[in-house]
Amino acid sequence: MAYSSILNWIDFYQNPMSNAYYPFGDIYNLPFDISYKLWELIGGTIAWLINLIFPGNPVSIWLMDDAACTLFALIIFMLIIFIVVFVCTLISLWMERKFLGRMMDRRGTMVGMKGFLQCVADGLKTFMKENTIPGKVDKMTYMWTVSLVIGVSVLVACMVPLSDRWFVVNYDTGLLIIMAFFALAPFFILVSGWAQNNKYSLIGGMRAAELMISYEVPMLIMIGTTALLAGSFNIGDIIDAQYETVWYIVPQIIGCITFFFAATAESERLPFDIAEAEAELVEGWQTEYAGMKWGLIMLADYFRGYVACAMFAIMYLGGWMLPGIGDGPIPEIVFLLKTWFVFFLMILVRAALARVRPDQILNIGWKVFMPLSVINLAIVLLLKVGGVF
Amino acid sequence: MAIKYLDKYPKNLAKSLWVLKPQWTVLKLLAKTVRHRPVTVLYPYEKEWVPENYRGRPGLRFDKCVGCGMCVRMCPTACIKLVDATDDDGKTVRRPQVNLGRCAMCGYCAEYCPVDAMTVTPEYELAEFTRFDLLYGPRRLNYEKTTPGMEVKLEVTLPSDIANGNPERRVSLFALDRPELTDSKCIGCKKCAKVCPVNAIEMVEKGVNDKGKPILRPVIDNDKCICCSNCVDDCPKDALKIKEVL
Numbered sequence: 225m226a227y228s229s230i231l232n233w234i235d236f237y238q239n240p241m242s243n244a245y246y247p248f249g250d251i252y253n254l255p256f257d258i259s260y261k262l263w264e265l266i267g268g269t270i271a272w273l274i275n276l277i278f279p280g281n282p283v284s285i286w287l288m289d290d291a292a293c294t295l296f297a298l299i300i301f302m303l304i305i306f307i308v309v310f311v312c313t314l315i316s317l318w319m320e321r322k323f324l325g326r327m328m329d330r331r332g333t334m335v336g337m338k339g340f341l342q343c344v345a346d347g348l349k350t351f352m353k354e355n356t357i358p359g360k361v362d363k364m365t366y367m368w369t370v371s372l373v374i375g376v377s378v379l380v381a382c383m384v385p386l387s388d389r390w391f392v393v394n395y396d397t398g399l400l401i402i403m404a405f406f407a408l409a410p411f412f413i414l415v416s417g418w419a420q421n422n423k424y425s426l427i428g429g430m431r432a433a434e435l436m437i438s439y440e441v442p443m444l445i446m447i448g449t450t451a452l453l454a455g456s457f458n459i460g461d462i463i464d465a466q467y468e469t470v471w472y473i474v475p476q477i478i479g480c481i482t483f484f485f486a487a488t489a490e491s492e493r494l495p496f497d498i499a500e501a502e503a504e505l506v507e508g509w510q511t512e513y514a515g516m517k518w519g520l521i522m523l524a525d526y527f528r529g530y531v532a533c534a535m536f537a538i539m540y541l542g543g544w545m546l547p548g549i550g551d552g553p554i555p556e557i558v559f560l561l562k563t564w565f566v567f568f569l570m571i572l573v574r575a576a577l578a579r580v581r582p583d584q585i586l587n588i589g590w591k592v593f594m595p596l597s598v599i600n601l602a603i604v605l606l607l608k609v610g611g612v613f
Numbered sequence: 614m615a616i617k618y619l620d621k622y623p624k625n626l627a628k629s630l631w632v633l634k635p636q637w638t639v640l641k642l643l644a645k646t647v648r649h650r651p652v653t654v655l656y657p658y659e660k661e662w663v664p665e666n667y668r669g670r671p672g673l674r675f676d677k678c679v680g681c682g683m684c685v686r687m688c689p690t691a692c693i694k695l696v697d698a699t700d701d702d703g704k705t706v707r708r709p710q711v712n713l714g715r716c717a718m719c720g721y722c723a724e725y726c727p728v729d730a731m732t733v734t735p736e737y738e739l740a741e742f743t744r745f746d747l748l749y750g751p752r753r754l755n756y757e758k759t760t761p762g763m764e765v766k767l768e769v770t771l772p773s774d775i776a777n778g779n780p781e782r783r784v785s786l787f788a789l790d791r792p793e794l795t796d797s798k799c800i801g802c803k804k805c806a807k808v809c810p811v812n813a814i815e816m817v818e819k820g821v822n823d824k825g826k827p828i829l830r831p832v833i834d835n836d837k838c839i840c841c842s843n844c845v846d847d848c849p850k851d852a853l854k855i856k857e858v859l
Contacts, residue, residue, distance in 0.1 A: 326646040327639045331653045572643075576635035 228275060233288060234268030236261060245294040254389040255308075259300035263293055305392060309381045312560060313523070313530045314343045316567045320526075323568065327575040350519025358420070358512050365419035369412040370517050376412070377524035377531075380405040384534045387544040387555035388460050398459040399538075403447055406490060406531060409524075410436040413499060417509040428508030431582055432499035435489060438589025439496075442597040443486040446479045449601045450539045453613055463543035467550060473540040475607055479600030480540040482593050484569065487532035489585070492525060494574040498582050533566035534559075541566070665762030667735040668720040670749070671711050672756035672763065675700070677730035679810040680707035681841035684722035684731050692716045698751045708751035714744050720765050727839035729764040732756065790840045790855050792833055798852035801829035805844035805853060813837035814844060 240246055240260040248256065271284035278284075286292055318333070318340045325332025333339030357363065383402055385391035395401055410432045417429015450472060451457050454465035466472055473480045489496035500508035507513075510521050537543060541562045544555035552558060580588065607613050654661055663669075671684075675698075685693045692715035698708040709722070709731070722731045734756040741747050756763075768782045792805075806814040813834040818827040831844070831853075845853045 323643065326651060327643045329642060329646055329651050329653075331651050331655075334655070572636055572639060576639040577632065 228272070230269065230272045233272040233275070233284070234264050235288075236264050238264070240297070243294055244290050247294065247298065248394070251394060252389050253391065254387075255304045256297060256301050259304055260293065260297040262300050263297045267293065267296055305382050306378070308386070309378075309384075309527070309530070312563075313381065313526045314340070316530050316533075316564060317343050317523075317526045319564060319567060320571050320574075323571045324575055327571070347519060347523075351516050353515030355516060356514045358422075360421045361512060362419040362421065365415055366512070369416035369419060370513060370521065372412045373409050373416070374520045374524040376405055376408045377527040381527040381531050384531055384538075385459055386559050387551070388463075390556050394460065395458065397457040399447060399451060399457045399462065399535075402459075402531070402535065403444070406528070406535075407436070407440055409528065410499075413509050420509070420512040422512055424506045424511045425509050428499045428501065428505050428511070431501070431505075432492070432509060434582055435492070435496065435498055435585055438586045439486040439489040439593060442482060442589065442593035443490065445594075445597040445601060446476075446483045446486070447539070449476065449479055449597070449604050452601075452608065453604050459538055459543070463538060463545055466542040467545040467547070469613055471540060471542045471547070475613070476540065476600055476604065478596050478603070480536075482596045482600065483539065484536060484566070485573075485588075486593060487536055488570055488573065489589075491528040491532040493529055493570060495577040495579050496585060498579065498585060501579065503579070529567065529570065530563065533563045533570065536566045537562040663735045665735075665760060666720075666733055666765055667737075668718045669734045669736045670713055670716065670718065670739055671720070671722050671754060672732040672734040672759060673709060673751055673754035674730045674732065674759060675708065675751055675755060677728050678708055678751075679728055679730070679839070680709075681727060681810040681839060681843060682707070682709075683725050683727055683839075683841050684709050686842075687721045687725045689719060689721060690715045690717045693722060696751065709754070710751060711749045711754060712747060713739055713749055714747040723763070723765040724767045726764075727841060732759050732763040733765055734759070734763060790857050791835055791838055792840075792842065792844055792853045793856040794831060794833075795852050795854070796830065798850045799830055800850055800852075802849060803829060804847050804849065805831050808843045808847045810841060810843065811837050811839055813839075 240257055241250070241252065243260075267287045271287040274281060274287075275284040318338075321342065322332040322339055333342035335342040335345055357366065380402055383392055383398075383405070385394075385398070413432040414429045417425040417427075417432070420426070450462065453472060453475065454462040456462060456465070485496075492499055497508075500510065502508070505511075507518075510518060513521060537559060543562075544551065544559040546552060546558060671693075680695060682695055685695055692712040693709045694712070695707045696710045697705050700706045711722075718737075720733045723733045726732075736756070739747070770780055770782050774780060801816070803816050806812075806816050813836075814831045815834065816829040817832045819830050820828050822828050840855065842855055845855055
């Protein structure tokens with residue numbers, strides 16, 4: 225090929241599923257499709273340009289090869305997944321600031337786009353700050369734990385599927401794996417509180433552990449209950465089961481309310497933010513983190529809030545399905561709207577209620593949530609044995 | 614032990630639904646603030662409405678002022694001073710200058726001004742770079758958009774008036790006071806006539822004394838008098854004093 229048109233290199237209408245290295249089996253994946261086509265455009269242009277300079281070189285041919293296309297498309301795919309989750313989280317952050325302002329008869333953020341750009345400005349501000357590390361901290365654990373808290377939160381946020389065509393990996397145990405990663409952060413918070421060599425951080429870390437042992441068990445019981453009702457841990461199967469019968473908020477109304485509060489505690493939001501508790505513990509376990517680290521921790525908090533709401537939407541509100549309509553043309557938007565509705569309820573609870581004491585959260589966890597989740601399990605068992613579901 | 618902790622359960626479970634009440638309150642507030650605007654006023658961009666007689670900085674209508682010094686006398690923070698100024702005809706007159714660094718914006722000067730030359734204005738953004746810039750001279754005190762409502766009137770009703778069956782408000786308490794002369798103390802020095810800003814005092818001959826010189830006594834024109842009490846202050850023999858003449 226001495227001279228070739230650019231269209232010889234870009235095969236825009238190629239179905240990525242016909243690629244031999246298609247990573248998702250026989251399931252269509254929308255973000256991978258987008259990223260594959262993006263790579264067709266970018267890589268095809270690069271290959272064409274190289275071919276113009278060095279006609280007939282092997283690099284151009286390798287770039288548009290099946291394996292290389294899948295490789296580069298996967299890199300773009302990761303970016304797309306992360307950016308979408310990031311923007312969704314920023315929107316929920318904006319929602320919190322704006323709604324909380326209105327609930328307190330304030331205006332909330334005002335900078336650009338109805339206050340949305342305040343999130344961007346805050347992010348830039350924290351990134352421009354000096355990266356200070358206190359002298360007496362244990363540097364390795366100090367840095368590793370915060371990286372792990374942020375990393376695990378981002379990971380778990382990216383793992384939540386937005387629809388049956390927008391996912392990273394279609395696990396058969398998706399629900400369990402997401403909840404397992406979700407529950408990892410308090411361990412790192414405990415270690416981080418210890419590593420900072422600061423009494424506020426230590427108390428905050430201890431409280432995180434205390435908080436975790438109070439809500440984790442009832443929460444897992446409720447996840448098991450949902451899986452029992454649907455007969456699967458696969459998120460897609462759970463949502464299909466809800467589409468075929470009813471939203472699980474109807475049979476599991478007790479469990480749904482309990483899960484809502486347990487998820488609020490899991491994402492360490494008010495009224496269960498006793499680990500942070502900025503009114504009494506400075507910043508809790510985040511006291512010694514400054515600048516970019518603190519900004520990322522706050523972002524990770526909102527990632528976890530987003531995941532908690534998404535799990536609620538998946539387990540009780542039918543995920544991306546609408547009753548009677550099914551998927552619809554844009555199931556991702558349906559799912560995100562449900563998620564943001566749950567987040568709105570979380571904001572409402574945050575605005576209305578005061579923070580609980582550490583002993584109260586233990587009481588609530590073991591003596592209210594636990595019996596309620598067992599009652600919920602019993603109801604589901606009766607329904608299942610009675611043949612209703 | 615177990616019994617002790619079990620006591621923490623509420624006896625009446627329905628009572629634990631109090632949790633819903635603050636959420637309902639918050640939801641109502643949210644509905645209200647979404648429909649109307651929140652109470653916050655974005656100050657530099659939008660300002661609150663101010664009433665006509667809002668106590669901002671004092672204003673002065675140069676031509677109405679007679680330079681009596683009533684504002685100087687009444688100012689609680691002593692921020693007003695009479696300075697020399699040139700009026701429209703080129704004559705040098707005495708007019709008040711206000712130091713806004715000390716002004717408490719109480720509006721007493723406007724209340725007590727006998728000719729309503731001193732007013733209050735709705736201006737309250739008065740920041741300057743130096744303290745010297747805060748000295749407002751007689752011309753600078755002028756406020757273009759002065760309305761009748763800014764001439765704050767000192768309207769009072771005395772208890773004694775009400776007891777006498779006259780509950781109408783007096784426009785000014787001081788407008789009904791007049792200086793009174795103690796004839797035996799007066800030496801006829803004409804100082805009161807000189808300091809009177811409205812020329813209400815006229816020196817009248819009342820016979821001659823032992824040496825054959827004319828005896829001068831001030832006669833006060835009650836219609837012209839504005840009761841600024843400058844004559845009382847300047848009388849070297851304390852012959853004049855302010856008396857309530859009802």
